[in-house]
Amino acid sequence: MASNRQTTCPGCGGRFDNITGPTHAYMISSSGCYAAFNRLLAAEYSDPALRTTHRLTVDTYAVQHPGDPNSRRAVQSVGLHLARLKLQLTHDLPPKETNDVMLGMSEHKATLIPLAPPTRFTLTVADVAPRAGTKQHSAKVRDWAQATWDDYAAHHDYISDWIAKTVG
Numbered sequence: 001m002a003s004n005r006q007t008t009c010p011g012c013g014g015r016f017d018n019i020t021g022p023t024h025a026y027m028i029s030s031s032g033c034y035a036a037f038n039r040l041l042a043a044e045y046s047d048p049a050l051r052t053t054h055r056l057t058v059d060t061y062a063v064q065h066p067g068d069p070n071s072r073r074a075v076q077s078v079g080l081h082l083a084r085l086k087l088q089l090t091h092d093l094p095p096k097e098t099n100d101v102m103l104g105m106s107e108h109k110a111t112l113i114p115l116a117p118p119t120r121f122t123l124t125v126a127d128v129a130p131r132a133g134t135k136q137h138s139a140k141v142r143d144w145a146q147a148t149w150d151d152y153a154a155h156h157d158y159i160s161d162w163i164a165k166t167v168g
Contacts, residue, residue: 009033011065014124026074027065036129037061040141043133053138055095056145057128059085064121064148069114079112080105082152083163089149101167108166115155122147 007018009030016032023034040057044050062081067074084102087093093101123144131140152159 007032009065009124009126012121012124012126014121014126016126024065026067026071026077027062028067029065033065033125036125039129039132040125040137043137047133050133050137052095053141055084055099056088056141059088060141060145060148061125063152064117064124066115066117069116072110075114076106076109076112078115078117079159079162080109082115082149082155082159085145085149086156086159086163089146105163105166108162111166112162113158115152115158118151118154121151 005018006015007030008015009032011027011029012033014033014036016030016036018030019032019035021031021035023029023031029037037057041054044054044057059081063078063085066078069075080102083105084098087098087101088095091098125144128137128140128144131137
């Protein structure tokens with residue numbers, strides 16, 4: 001049930017309708033934010049042309065909603081999704097291959113350290129969800145992913161080194 005108020009998502013900082021509903025099990029978000037994310041996923045699952053965008057959507061959302069830094073599962077989620085986000089944006093690999101690399105990296109997830117998220121994200125799912133299922137969907141997701149990777153610039157060297165150690 002929507003209200004006429006909006007609320008700020010505690011994960012990404014985006015503004016969403018203040019609704020009551022589910023959220024992710026360990027990624028910290030508002031219900032409105034999680035609903036917007038699920039609209040993107042629904043569009044990607046229902047349109048074969050958008051399936052190549054799916055992992056960018058998942059990785060970007062995950063690193064913008066890091067969860068409790070004392071939770072090993074949350075720490076590993078951020079590290080792995082940030083690593084796959086980097087691979088998707090900086091290597092010319094198809095989605096299946098970047099996923100295969102991520103699965104291999106996951107064998108080393110216990111070595112990941114907590115990464116503090118940026119204080120602010122340039123773009124959030126609030127900027128992308130209105131384009132769900134449209135011709136702009138993929139381009140907007142890519143812009144969101146690139147902006148988020150750029151927002152995490154303080155951790156680029158760590159992620160690059162970690163990838164090199166686990167894949168190399």
